[in-house]
Amino acid sequence: MEKLFEKIKDCTVCSAKLQFGPRPIVSASKTSKIVIIGQAPGSVVHKTGIPWNDKSGENLRKWMGISKDDFYNPQKVAIIPMGFCYPGKGKTGDLPPTKECAPLWHKHILDEIDSVSLVLLIGSYAQSYYLDKKAERTLTQTVKNYRNYLPNYMVLPHPSPRNNIWQAKNKWFAEEVLPVLKKRVKSILK
Template sequence: MQQLLKEIKQCTICKAHLPFGPRPVVSVHTNSKIVIVGQAPGTKVHASGVPWDDASGKQLRKWLDVSNEDFYDETKFAIIPMGFCYPGKGKTGDLPPRPECAIQWHKPLFYELKKVELVILIGMYAQKYYLGKTAKKTLTETVKNYNEYLPKYLPLPHPSPRNRFWLTKNPWFEVEVLPELRRRVKL
């Protein structure tokens, strides 16, 4: 695992497309029990190098009902984004994760993870990649039908503050999905 992480940290396969250059952000241990597959680091995480070190991460930890200490314990949580580096700014937010990362690194990383009990898929990119044809037409439908993907996967919306409208529009998420999420990540 250490050699693989070293290779990932030195990765430059999409360097030409990154506005701030490569700075892969990933956090894993061979004993990780829960894997969080998110989108890609934002500018704050790119600057700190700490995964989910922003408002979205704070909300995610609240959803999971875990402390910072537990969240950043690699034996408990592996954090593997779809794109490991900040992809740049788009018209309505950050650009999509670069596709090279998942293709190059996800399979070797998951091969090394021997004790995974749950994979949390955050956002449509992770859900489409891992659920394939079983993903619904929309993120909302996929999350609403989370039971279909258990016990291996649990799909979630992105915990970004920008998704407040989605959360308000879908009150079932906090009533149905969050209790199941918390039950499954109980440490």
Template sequence: MDQLLNQIRNCSHCTEHLPLGPRPIVAAHPESKIAIIGQAPGTKVHQTGIPWDDPSGKQLRKWLGVSEEQFYDERLFALIPMGFCYPGKGKSGDLPPRPECAPLWHKPLFQNIPNLKLTILIGQYAQRYYLGDAMKKNLTETVKNFKNYLPNYMVLPHPSPRNRFWLSQNPWFEEEVLPELQKKVSVCLESKV
């Protein structure tokens, strides 16, 4: 695993497309219990090199019901983005994750994490890649039907502060999805294997 993580962190596969240059961000361990597959690092995470080290990460930890210490314990959580480097600014937020990363690195990563209990797919890019045709017509419908993807996958919207409007329009998310998410996470973290 260490060798693979070094390869990923030294990847320069799409350097010419990255406005801030390559700085692949990933955290994983062979004993990781839960994988969180997000989009791509933002500028703050690019600067610090720490996954989810921003307001989105703070919100995500709250949703999961875990402490910062638990979240950054690689034996508990593998933090694997769809795009490992900051992709640049778009018209309304960051550009989509680079398409090269997931096909290049996800399979070898998951082959080295044999005892995963749960994979959390955050946002439409991760959901489209992993759910394929099983994804509903949009993110809202996919998240609303989260039970269809259990026990392997839990689907979430992005925890970005920009999604406050979505959260206010979909109160069922905090009422129905978050309690189930926190229960699943707690069970996974308590498992001894």
């Protein structure tokens, strides 16, 4: 796996698209039990090199009911975004993840992990890529029908504070989905 991560670290396939240049942020080990597939690193993560090192990460850890120590332990949790590098700012927020990383690297990384018990598909980019035609028409419908994707996948909205309005409109998410997520994470990591 070390050689694979060296290749990823040196990757420049989409560097012309990246406003701040390549800085791949990805973490995994052969023993990772949970895989988190989100969008792409944000500006804070690009600066620090630490995945989910922002408010979104705080929310995600709370949703999962997991400590920082466990979250950042690649023996337990792999972090494999759809785009490994910060794509830069757009008119209404961060640009979408680059499309090159997932088809180029995901299968290679996932093939190196011995036994994944759960994959968290966070946001529409990850859900569209991995669920393809099995995804519902909208992210809300996909998340509402989360049981259709268990036991392999848990589908979630992005935990960004920008999605607080979505969560307020969809109270069923905190009442129904998050307890299932916490229970699964706890049983996998015990």
